Amino acid sequence: MKIQSKLTAFILLLLSSFSYSEIVNDTRNLDQVTRIMSFGDSLTYGFRLDRDVTYSAQLGNILGVPILNRGRNGLTTQQALGSNGHISTSLREMPNPQIVIMTLGGNDIMNDRRRTNQIKNNMRSVFQAFQDRGAMVVFAAIDPVSNWRRLNNPIGFLLPALWGNYYSELESLANEMGVVIVPRVMTDIWGNQNLTIPNDSFHPNASGHQVLTDRIYNVLANHLPNGNGSTLPRTIKIEAEDFIDASNDTSRGNSGGACTNPQFPDVDFERTSDIGGGCNLAYVQAGESIAYQVNIEQAANYVIKLRAASIRNSRARVLIDGNNHGQMTTNARGWQSFDSIQAGASINLEPGTHTIKIEFLDDDFNLNYLTIQASN
Ligand SMILES: [Ca+2]
Ligand SMILES: [Ca+2]
Ligand SMILES: [Ca+2]
Known part of the structure; x- marks a missing residue:
């Protein structure tokens, strides 16, 4: 032997x-x-x-x-x-x-x-x-x-x-x-x-x-590109602070005091201790929403994930180009214990500009960023 x-x-x-x-x-x-x-x-x-x-x-x-x-x-x-x-x-x-x-x-x-x-x-x-x-x-x-x-x-x-x-x-x-x-x-x-x-x-x-x-x-x-297998999966990351619209915030001023957007001064952002630093959306109340724009280069099936944290199980609904895409629920691990959680199933997106709107169904939802990841 x-x-x-x-x-x-x-x-x-x-x-x-x-x-x-x-x-x-x-x-x-x-x-x-x-x-x-x-x-x-x-x-x-x-x-x-x-x-x-x-x-x-x-x-x-x-x-x-x-x-x-x-x-x-x-x-x-x-x-x-x-x-x-x-x-x-x-x-x-x-x-x-x-x-x-x-x-x-x-x-x-x-x-x-x-x-x-x-x-x-x-x-x-x-x-x-x-x-x-x-x-x-x-x-x-x-x-x-x-x-x-x-x-x-x-x-x-x-x-x-x-x-x-x-x-x-x-x-x-x-x-x-x-x-x-x-x-x-x-x-x-x-x-x-x-x-x-x-x-x-x-x-x-x-x-x-x-x-x-x-x-x-x-x-x-x-x-590798031009290899016999698949090409590189591409993930698009959008910071929560890079929104295009958040006009229905319910509290006056930025309660988190960081990353204040002069165009939308009432939206609440705070410093995050998640990987990479920057800010996370905070002080979320049910009924608020925030919207993002994403530019897709390649048609593919994509998975949407929200990098979210909360002290309770809080739900959010995702709309893509105005259509309901699905919900996700935060883990109740703490205000700064972030997880990337998928919302809805995968969706085929054509090249071009798309809007992703997040509607908060519950209070208490911290959002650091979202990812749009090509799936096989
Ligand atoms: Ca506010
Ligand atoms: Ca708020
Ligand atoms: Ca962020």
Whole structure:
């Protein structure tokens, strides 16, 4: 068995180096993709490696597009989120990435396996934060179960128990959210002394990053423009404060005191502590409404999501070009605990200008932004 698995590993290596040389000659047209970010933990950062051998650098060379490496050693999902979290600071460096390649979640599992549900919820918010900026998220997922026996690590034997169902749950989350997944990206790297840095057996060395590069590219290639797969999903984001009409506010003046619009001085906005900062619509009363204009370039099916928060379950109705599109209800998680919640089913929108009107059916509805995302 042992010899067989070594042989399998050797064949896998041969295969991966073969396809790697093919990739270098790839002449895929990437004119439309100029902003790529890699994001996440030490696997992305390239723990103890020179900057030019990380998967980000290698993949950037292949694609002919430099990749902004926003990896940080030890990063957890908690540290990624929040108004000053690693996502916010990364999005200040590259506000509208077209592709975000990501490794994340491993540190959470190691630190506290009991919070698997919390970690999954955090991952949902992490994916959403980048999708809300219009990015295609490519998630390089780790499944340790097949690798742990070869880990030169005192807690290696704990890993299968630590991970539990986490991998399959993340896989279904990614599928549900339209995140592109690179499956089991660390298989045969962990515990392989030829592919990991000395006295570590966990963090990939330059050759390990070459294998990562290959695995990520093989998945990514199907989603690039002029590739054989789908083109980049495009998400349009409209800030709540960028409205065109909000003439029926029920209280005099801006009760939130921020982002006041001189044309509509009664609309209520306050500073938000959600990802990205700015303002959210606040002090909403039932019967108020607010309207937006969106310019659609490509005919497609689109999903409308409202980035909303409340202390109760408050309903809003969405109208597109005057027609009822459907409702959504906020989660009652707190005034600044925002979730992106879909209103209605997907809708086919033709190129041109459309209006999206939001009618509030209940009091107490904070709105940070809305997204119009092409769905498959
Ligand atoms: Ca007001
Ligand atoms: Ca109001
Ligand atoms: Ca906002």
